[in-house]
Amino acid sequence: xxxxTATPAEAAAPAEAAAPGAAQPAEAPLSAASTPPAAAxAAxAAxxxxxxxxxxxxxxxxxxxxxxxxxASIVIYDRHDAPYGLIRYGVAxxxxxxxxIAKQFxxxxxxxxxxxxxxxxxxxxxxxxxxxxxxxxxVLATGLWADRVIDSFQTDASAPVPSGVYGxxxxxxxxxxxxxxxxxxxxIGRRTVIVGNGNVAADLVRLMLTSAEVxxxxxxxxxxxxxxxxxxxxxxxxxxxxxxxxxxxDVAMIxxxxxxxxxxxxxxxxxxxxxxxxxxAPTLDQxxxxxxxxxxxGSPATASRTVAFHFGFTxxxxxxxxxxxxxxxxxxxxxxxxxxxxxxxDSVCTAVGFTETAGALLRRDAIASPTADLEHGRLADGLYxxxxxxxxxxxxxxxxxxxxRTVADAIIADVEAALHTSPQLIKETR
Amino acid sequence: xxxxILYGTESGNAETVADxxxxxxxxxxxxxxxxxxxxxxxTLTADAFYLVVCSTHGDGGLPAxxxxxxxxxxxxxxxxxxxxxxxxxLGDSSYETYSRGSERIDERLTALGATRVGDxxxxxxxxxxxxxxxxxxxxxxxxxxxxxxxxxxxxLDDVAAVAR
Numbered sequence: 001x002x003x004x005t006a007t008p009a010e011a012a013a014p015a016e017a018a019a020p021g022a023a024q025p026a027e028a029p030l031s032a033a034s035t036p037p038a039a040a041x042a043a044x045a046a047x048x049x050x051x052x053x054x055x056x057x058x059x060x061x062x063x064x065x066x067x068x069x070x071x072a073s074i075v076i077y078d079r080h081d082a083p084y085g086l087i088r089y090g091v092a093x094x095x096x097x098x099x100x101i102a103k104q105f106x107x108x109x110x111x112x113x114x115x116x117x118x119x120x121x122x123x124x125x126x127x128x129x130x131x132x133x134x135x136x137x138x139v140l141a142t143g144l145w146a147d148r149v150i151d152s153f154q155t156d157a158s159a160p161v162p163s164g165v166y167g168x169x170x171x172x173x174x175x176x177x178x179x180x181x182x183x184x185x186x187x188i189g190r191r192t193v194i195v196g197n198g199n200v201a202a203d204l205v206r207l208m209l210t211s212a213e214v215x216x217x218x219x220x221x222x223x224x225x226x227x228x229x230x231x232x233x234x235x236x237x238x239x240x241x242x243x244x245x246x247x248x249x250d251v252a253m254i255x256x257x258x259x260x261x262x263x264x265x266x267x268x269x270x271x272x273x274x275x276x277x278x279x280x281a282p283t284l285d286q287x288x289x290x291x292x293x294x295x296x297x298g299s300p301a302t303a304s305r306t307v308a309f310h311f312g313f314t315x316x317x318x319x320x321x322x323x324x325x326x327x328x329x330x331x332x333x334x335x336x337x338x339x340x341x342x343x344x345x346d347s348v349c350t351a352v353g354f355t356e357t358a359g360a361l362l363r364r365d366a367i368a369s370p371t372a373d374l375e376h377g378r379l380a381d382g383l384y385x386x387x388x389x390x391x392x393x394x395x396x397x398x399x400x401x402x403x404x405r406t407v408a409d410a411i412i413a414d415v416e417a418a419l420h421t422s423p424q425l426i427k428e429t430r
Numbered sequence: 431x432x433x434x435i436l437y438g439t440e441s442g443n444a445e446t447v448a449d450x451x452x453x454x455x456x457x458x459x460x461x462x463x464x465x466x467x468x469x470x471x472x473t474l475t476a477d478a479f480y481l482v483v484c485s486t487h488g489d490g491g492l493p494a495x496x497x498x499x500x501x502x503x504x505x506x507x508x509x510x511x512x513x514x515x516x517x518x519x520l521g522d523s524s525y526e527t528y529s530r531g532s533e534r535i536d537e538r539l540t541a542l543g544a545t546r547v548g549d550x551x552x553x554x555x556x557x558x559x560x561x562x563x564x565x566x567x568x569x570x571x572x573x574x575x576x577x578x579x580x581x582x583x584x585x586l587d588d589v590a591a592v593a594r
Contacts, residue, residue, distance in 0.1 A: 060442065096558035097522035101441050103560045251489040252525055287489070398440045398487070398494060 046071035047136040047415050052122045052362070054078035055085025056397045057387020058141030059105040060404035061411075062114050068412050075115045075135075076108075077126075081179070083109075083116050085143060087397070089176045090169070092203040093218035094210065101397060123361025132382060137411055139377075140367070140385045144393045145169055146357040150195065150315045150350055164189075164324035168200045168351035174224055175207060175215075183227040189346020190231040193327045195315050196351030197240025198248035199396075202257065204349055205307060208233055209260050237343045239310045241332045244269040244292045245285035247311065254291040257307075264303040265296045269311045313341045324348055354393040364389055377407035384411055431479055431576070435463040438484040438496025438535065443555075444520055447483050447565045454566055455573070466499035466535075471508050479547075479576070480515035481569065484535050490527025492534055503538045511543035516572050518551035520561050528554065548572040 046069055051058045054076045062074050082088060084102045091098045108114040122128055122142075131138050147167025154161055164187060174181040188208065194201050207215070212225045240247050244267065257265070269292060292309060313329035320326060327348055329341040356363060369380035374391075377384045386407040387400045395403070433455050437448040448463040455461045466484075474480070485493045492500055519532025529552050540546060551568035553561035 063442065097524070097555035098441075100555050100558045100560060101443065103558075104442055104446050107446065252527070255489065255526070256524075401440075401442055402494070 048073045049137040050131050050135040051076045051139045053141035054083035055143050057400040057404055060401045061386050061408050062108050064408035066112050077117045077120045079121045081118045089173045089178045138383050140389055141387045142362055142389050144354045144388045146355050148353040148355045153318050162320040162324040164347045166349050183223050186227045190234045191345050192347045193237045193343050193345040194349045195239055199253050201351040202249050202253040236307045239313050241314050244311045245289040251287050251291045258295050262303045264306045265299040267292050267296050267309040376410035432460045434478045435481045436466050438466040438493045440485055440487040440493035444483045444485045447561050450562045465495050467495045469499050476512035482515050483518045484532035485520040486531030490530035492531050513544040514547050516548045518565055520553050522555045524556040548575050
């Protein structure tokens, strides 16, 4: 059983090195036909590590473990044929600098003897128990990728939810060519409402107002471009719960919108009093509010497309016939005026975060043992979690790198402590 | 030569550049690579040549691992006279703050008396390329320049010796 595990040299087979993720390696370390061994293997000096999920959190974990353990056998499984998860299917295709982080991870497979096994669901193809029997360390890094649903959109019992409400995760996967997504039923129309004030909402604004030619140059497929540009879009409302200063977007994302041609931006955000602004050292709140103000002030007075930012409104309900026609919001601050906001819309895009997928095969809270130490990613003996799967759907790719370092440090401490208390195990395996 | 690579990273790209510089230089030189987060000021000496590799984060900000280094430079104001370094910045020219993070470190080092040597290396990620090859090309040119300077110095010594 143990001998089936690819050695580092085998894992660096040229075919795999040339095209990580292009195909399942011939020498998969654990196939569906595998059966658990009779006894758990002894802890070796160079541990065998399985990472489930080849997104940023999983790949960064592999990097840190490889640096510490040059001779460990490290395998990353993913349910997709190709690795890199959010970087491949979530990061906007025009953000090439961020997409390029994947090239850093290519080195894991091409040079650093980490093996990729795609098209493998842990929980069906291979059970978690089988994986734990085969490997000394198992790290779950499957992320959270289901669109969080706005509950109040669903609770009008008198009528079904009109069609035309789309989650941002679905849209960004679609734009990035995810194999399980299709344009069926997708109709953005001339007016759309984007609910949410994070970087994903800013991505959607930018991508929806990007020309077909530019989208095509970034590899977006013709059917997706047709669905996005069919309206064509004339107006986007972007609605967030918070005031502009504490909206979730990064300043650079808002500045980037200024490059879109032929767009007039407006905002209903109240101007902060000049006395509240410290020009030499603006706070982040002030910088965000100023970025919105500069975007609005710098945009043309007339343009064929308009984007209106609305701050401080919480989604209430969608209404219409078969398709959505209107979205209503109420002021987040109940004393604020106006108390409600009603917007006409051909479609609604929700960009309000991510959650666990219904029917997820691996659910953190079901797996965690009573002695779990989630702060350091310890779920149970030899079983760890990292990234959004560990701590929830908050934080960017660099935050998941920091997360991976924390969890890798915990894994290294545990494995090396076990070796220290049982030094004979080192001899046996050397 | 004795090279010390100081890297400041956010997403890990600058660290992979540092790793590659170690691989490139270690055949002929003493090389160590240190995350800026872990730099202690009393280890900065005129005996080493510093290769500073730094990315840019967000709206022209420092990457997370460079922030503690910048803070300690600001707080301690060490005299860096005699310290020589070369700079390699990572950025994305689709943002107006391209490569600004590295400049924030460069400005501090220069202001404290250190001397920047050679070309200011930069990599632009806007085309989706990795910085590593650009950085290797940069460091090869840099080392060639340093060797030429050293030879020139040696020649001057020879001239001086002859004159004596």
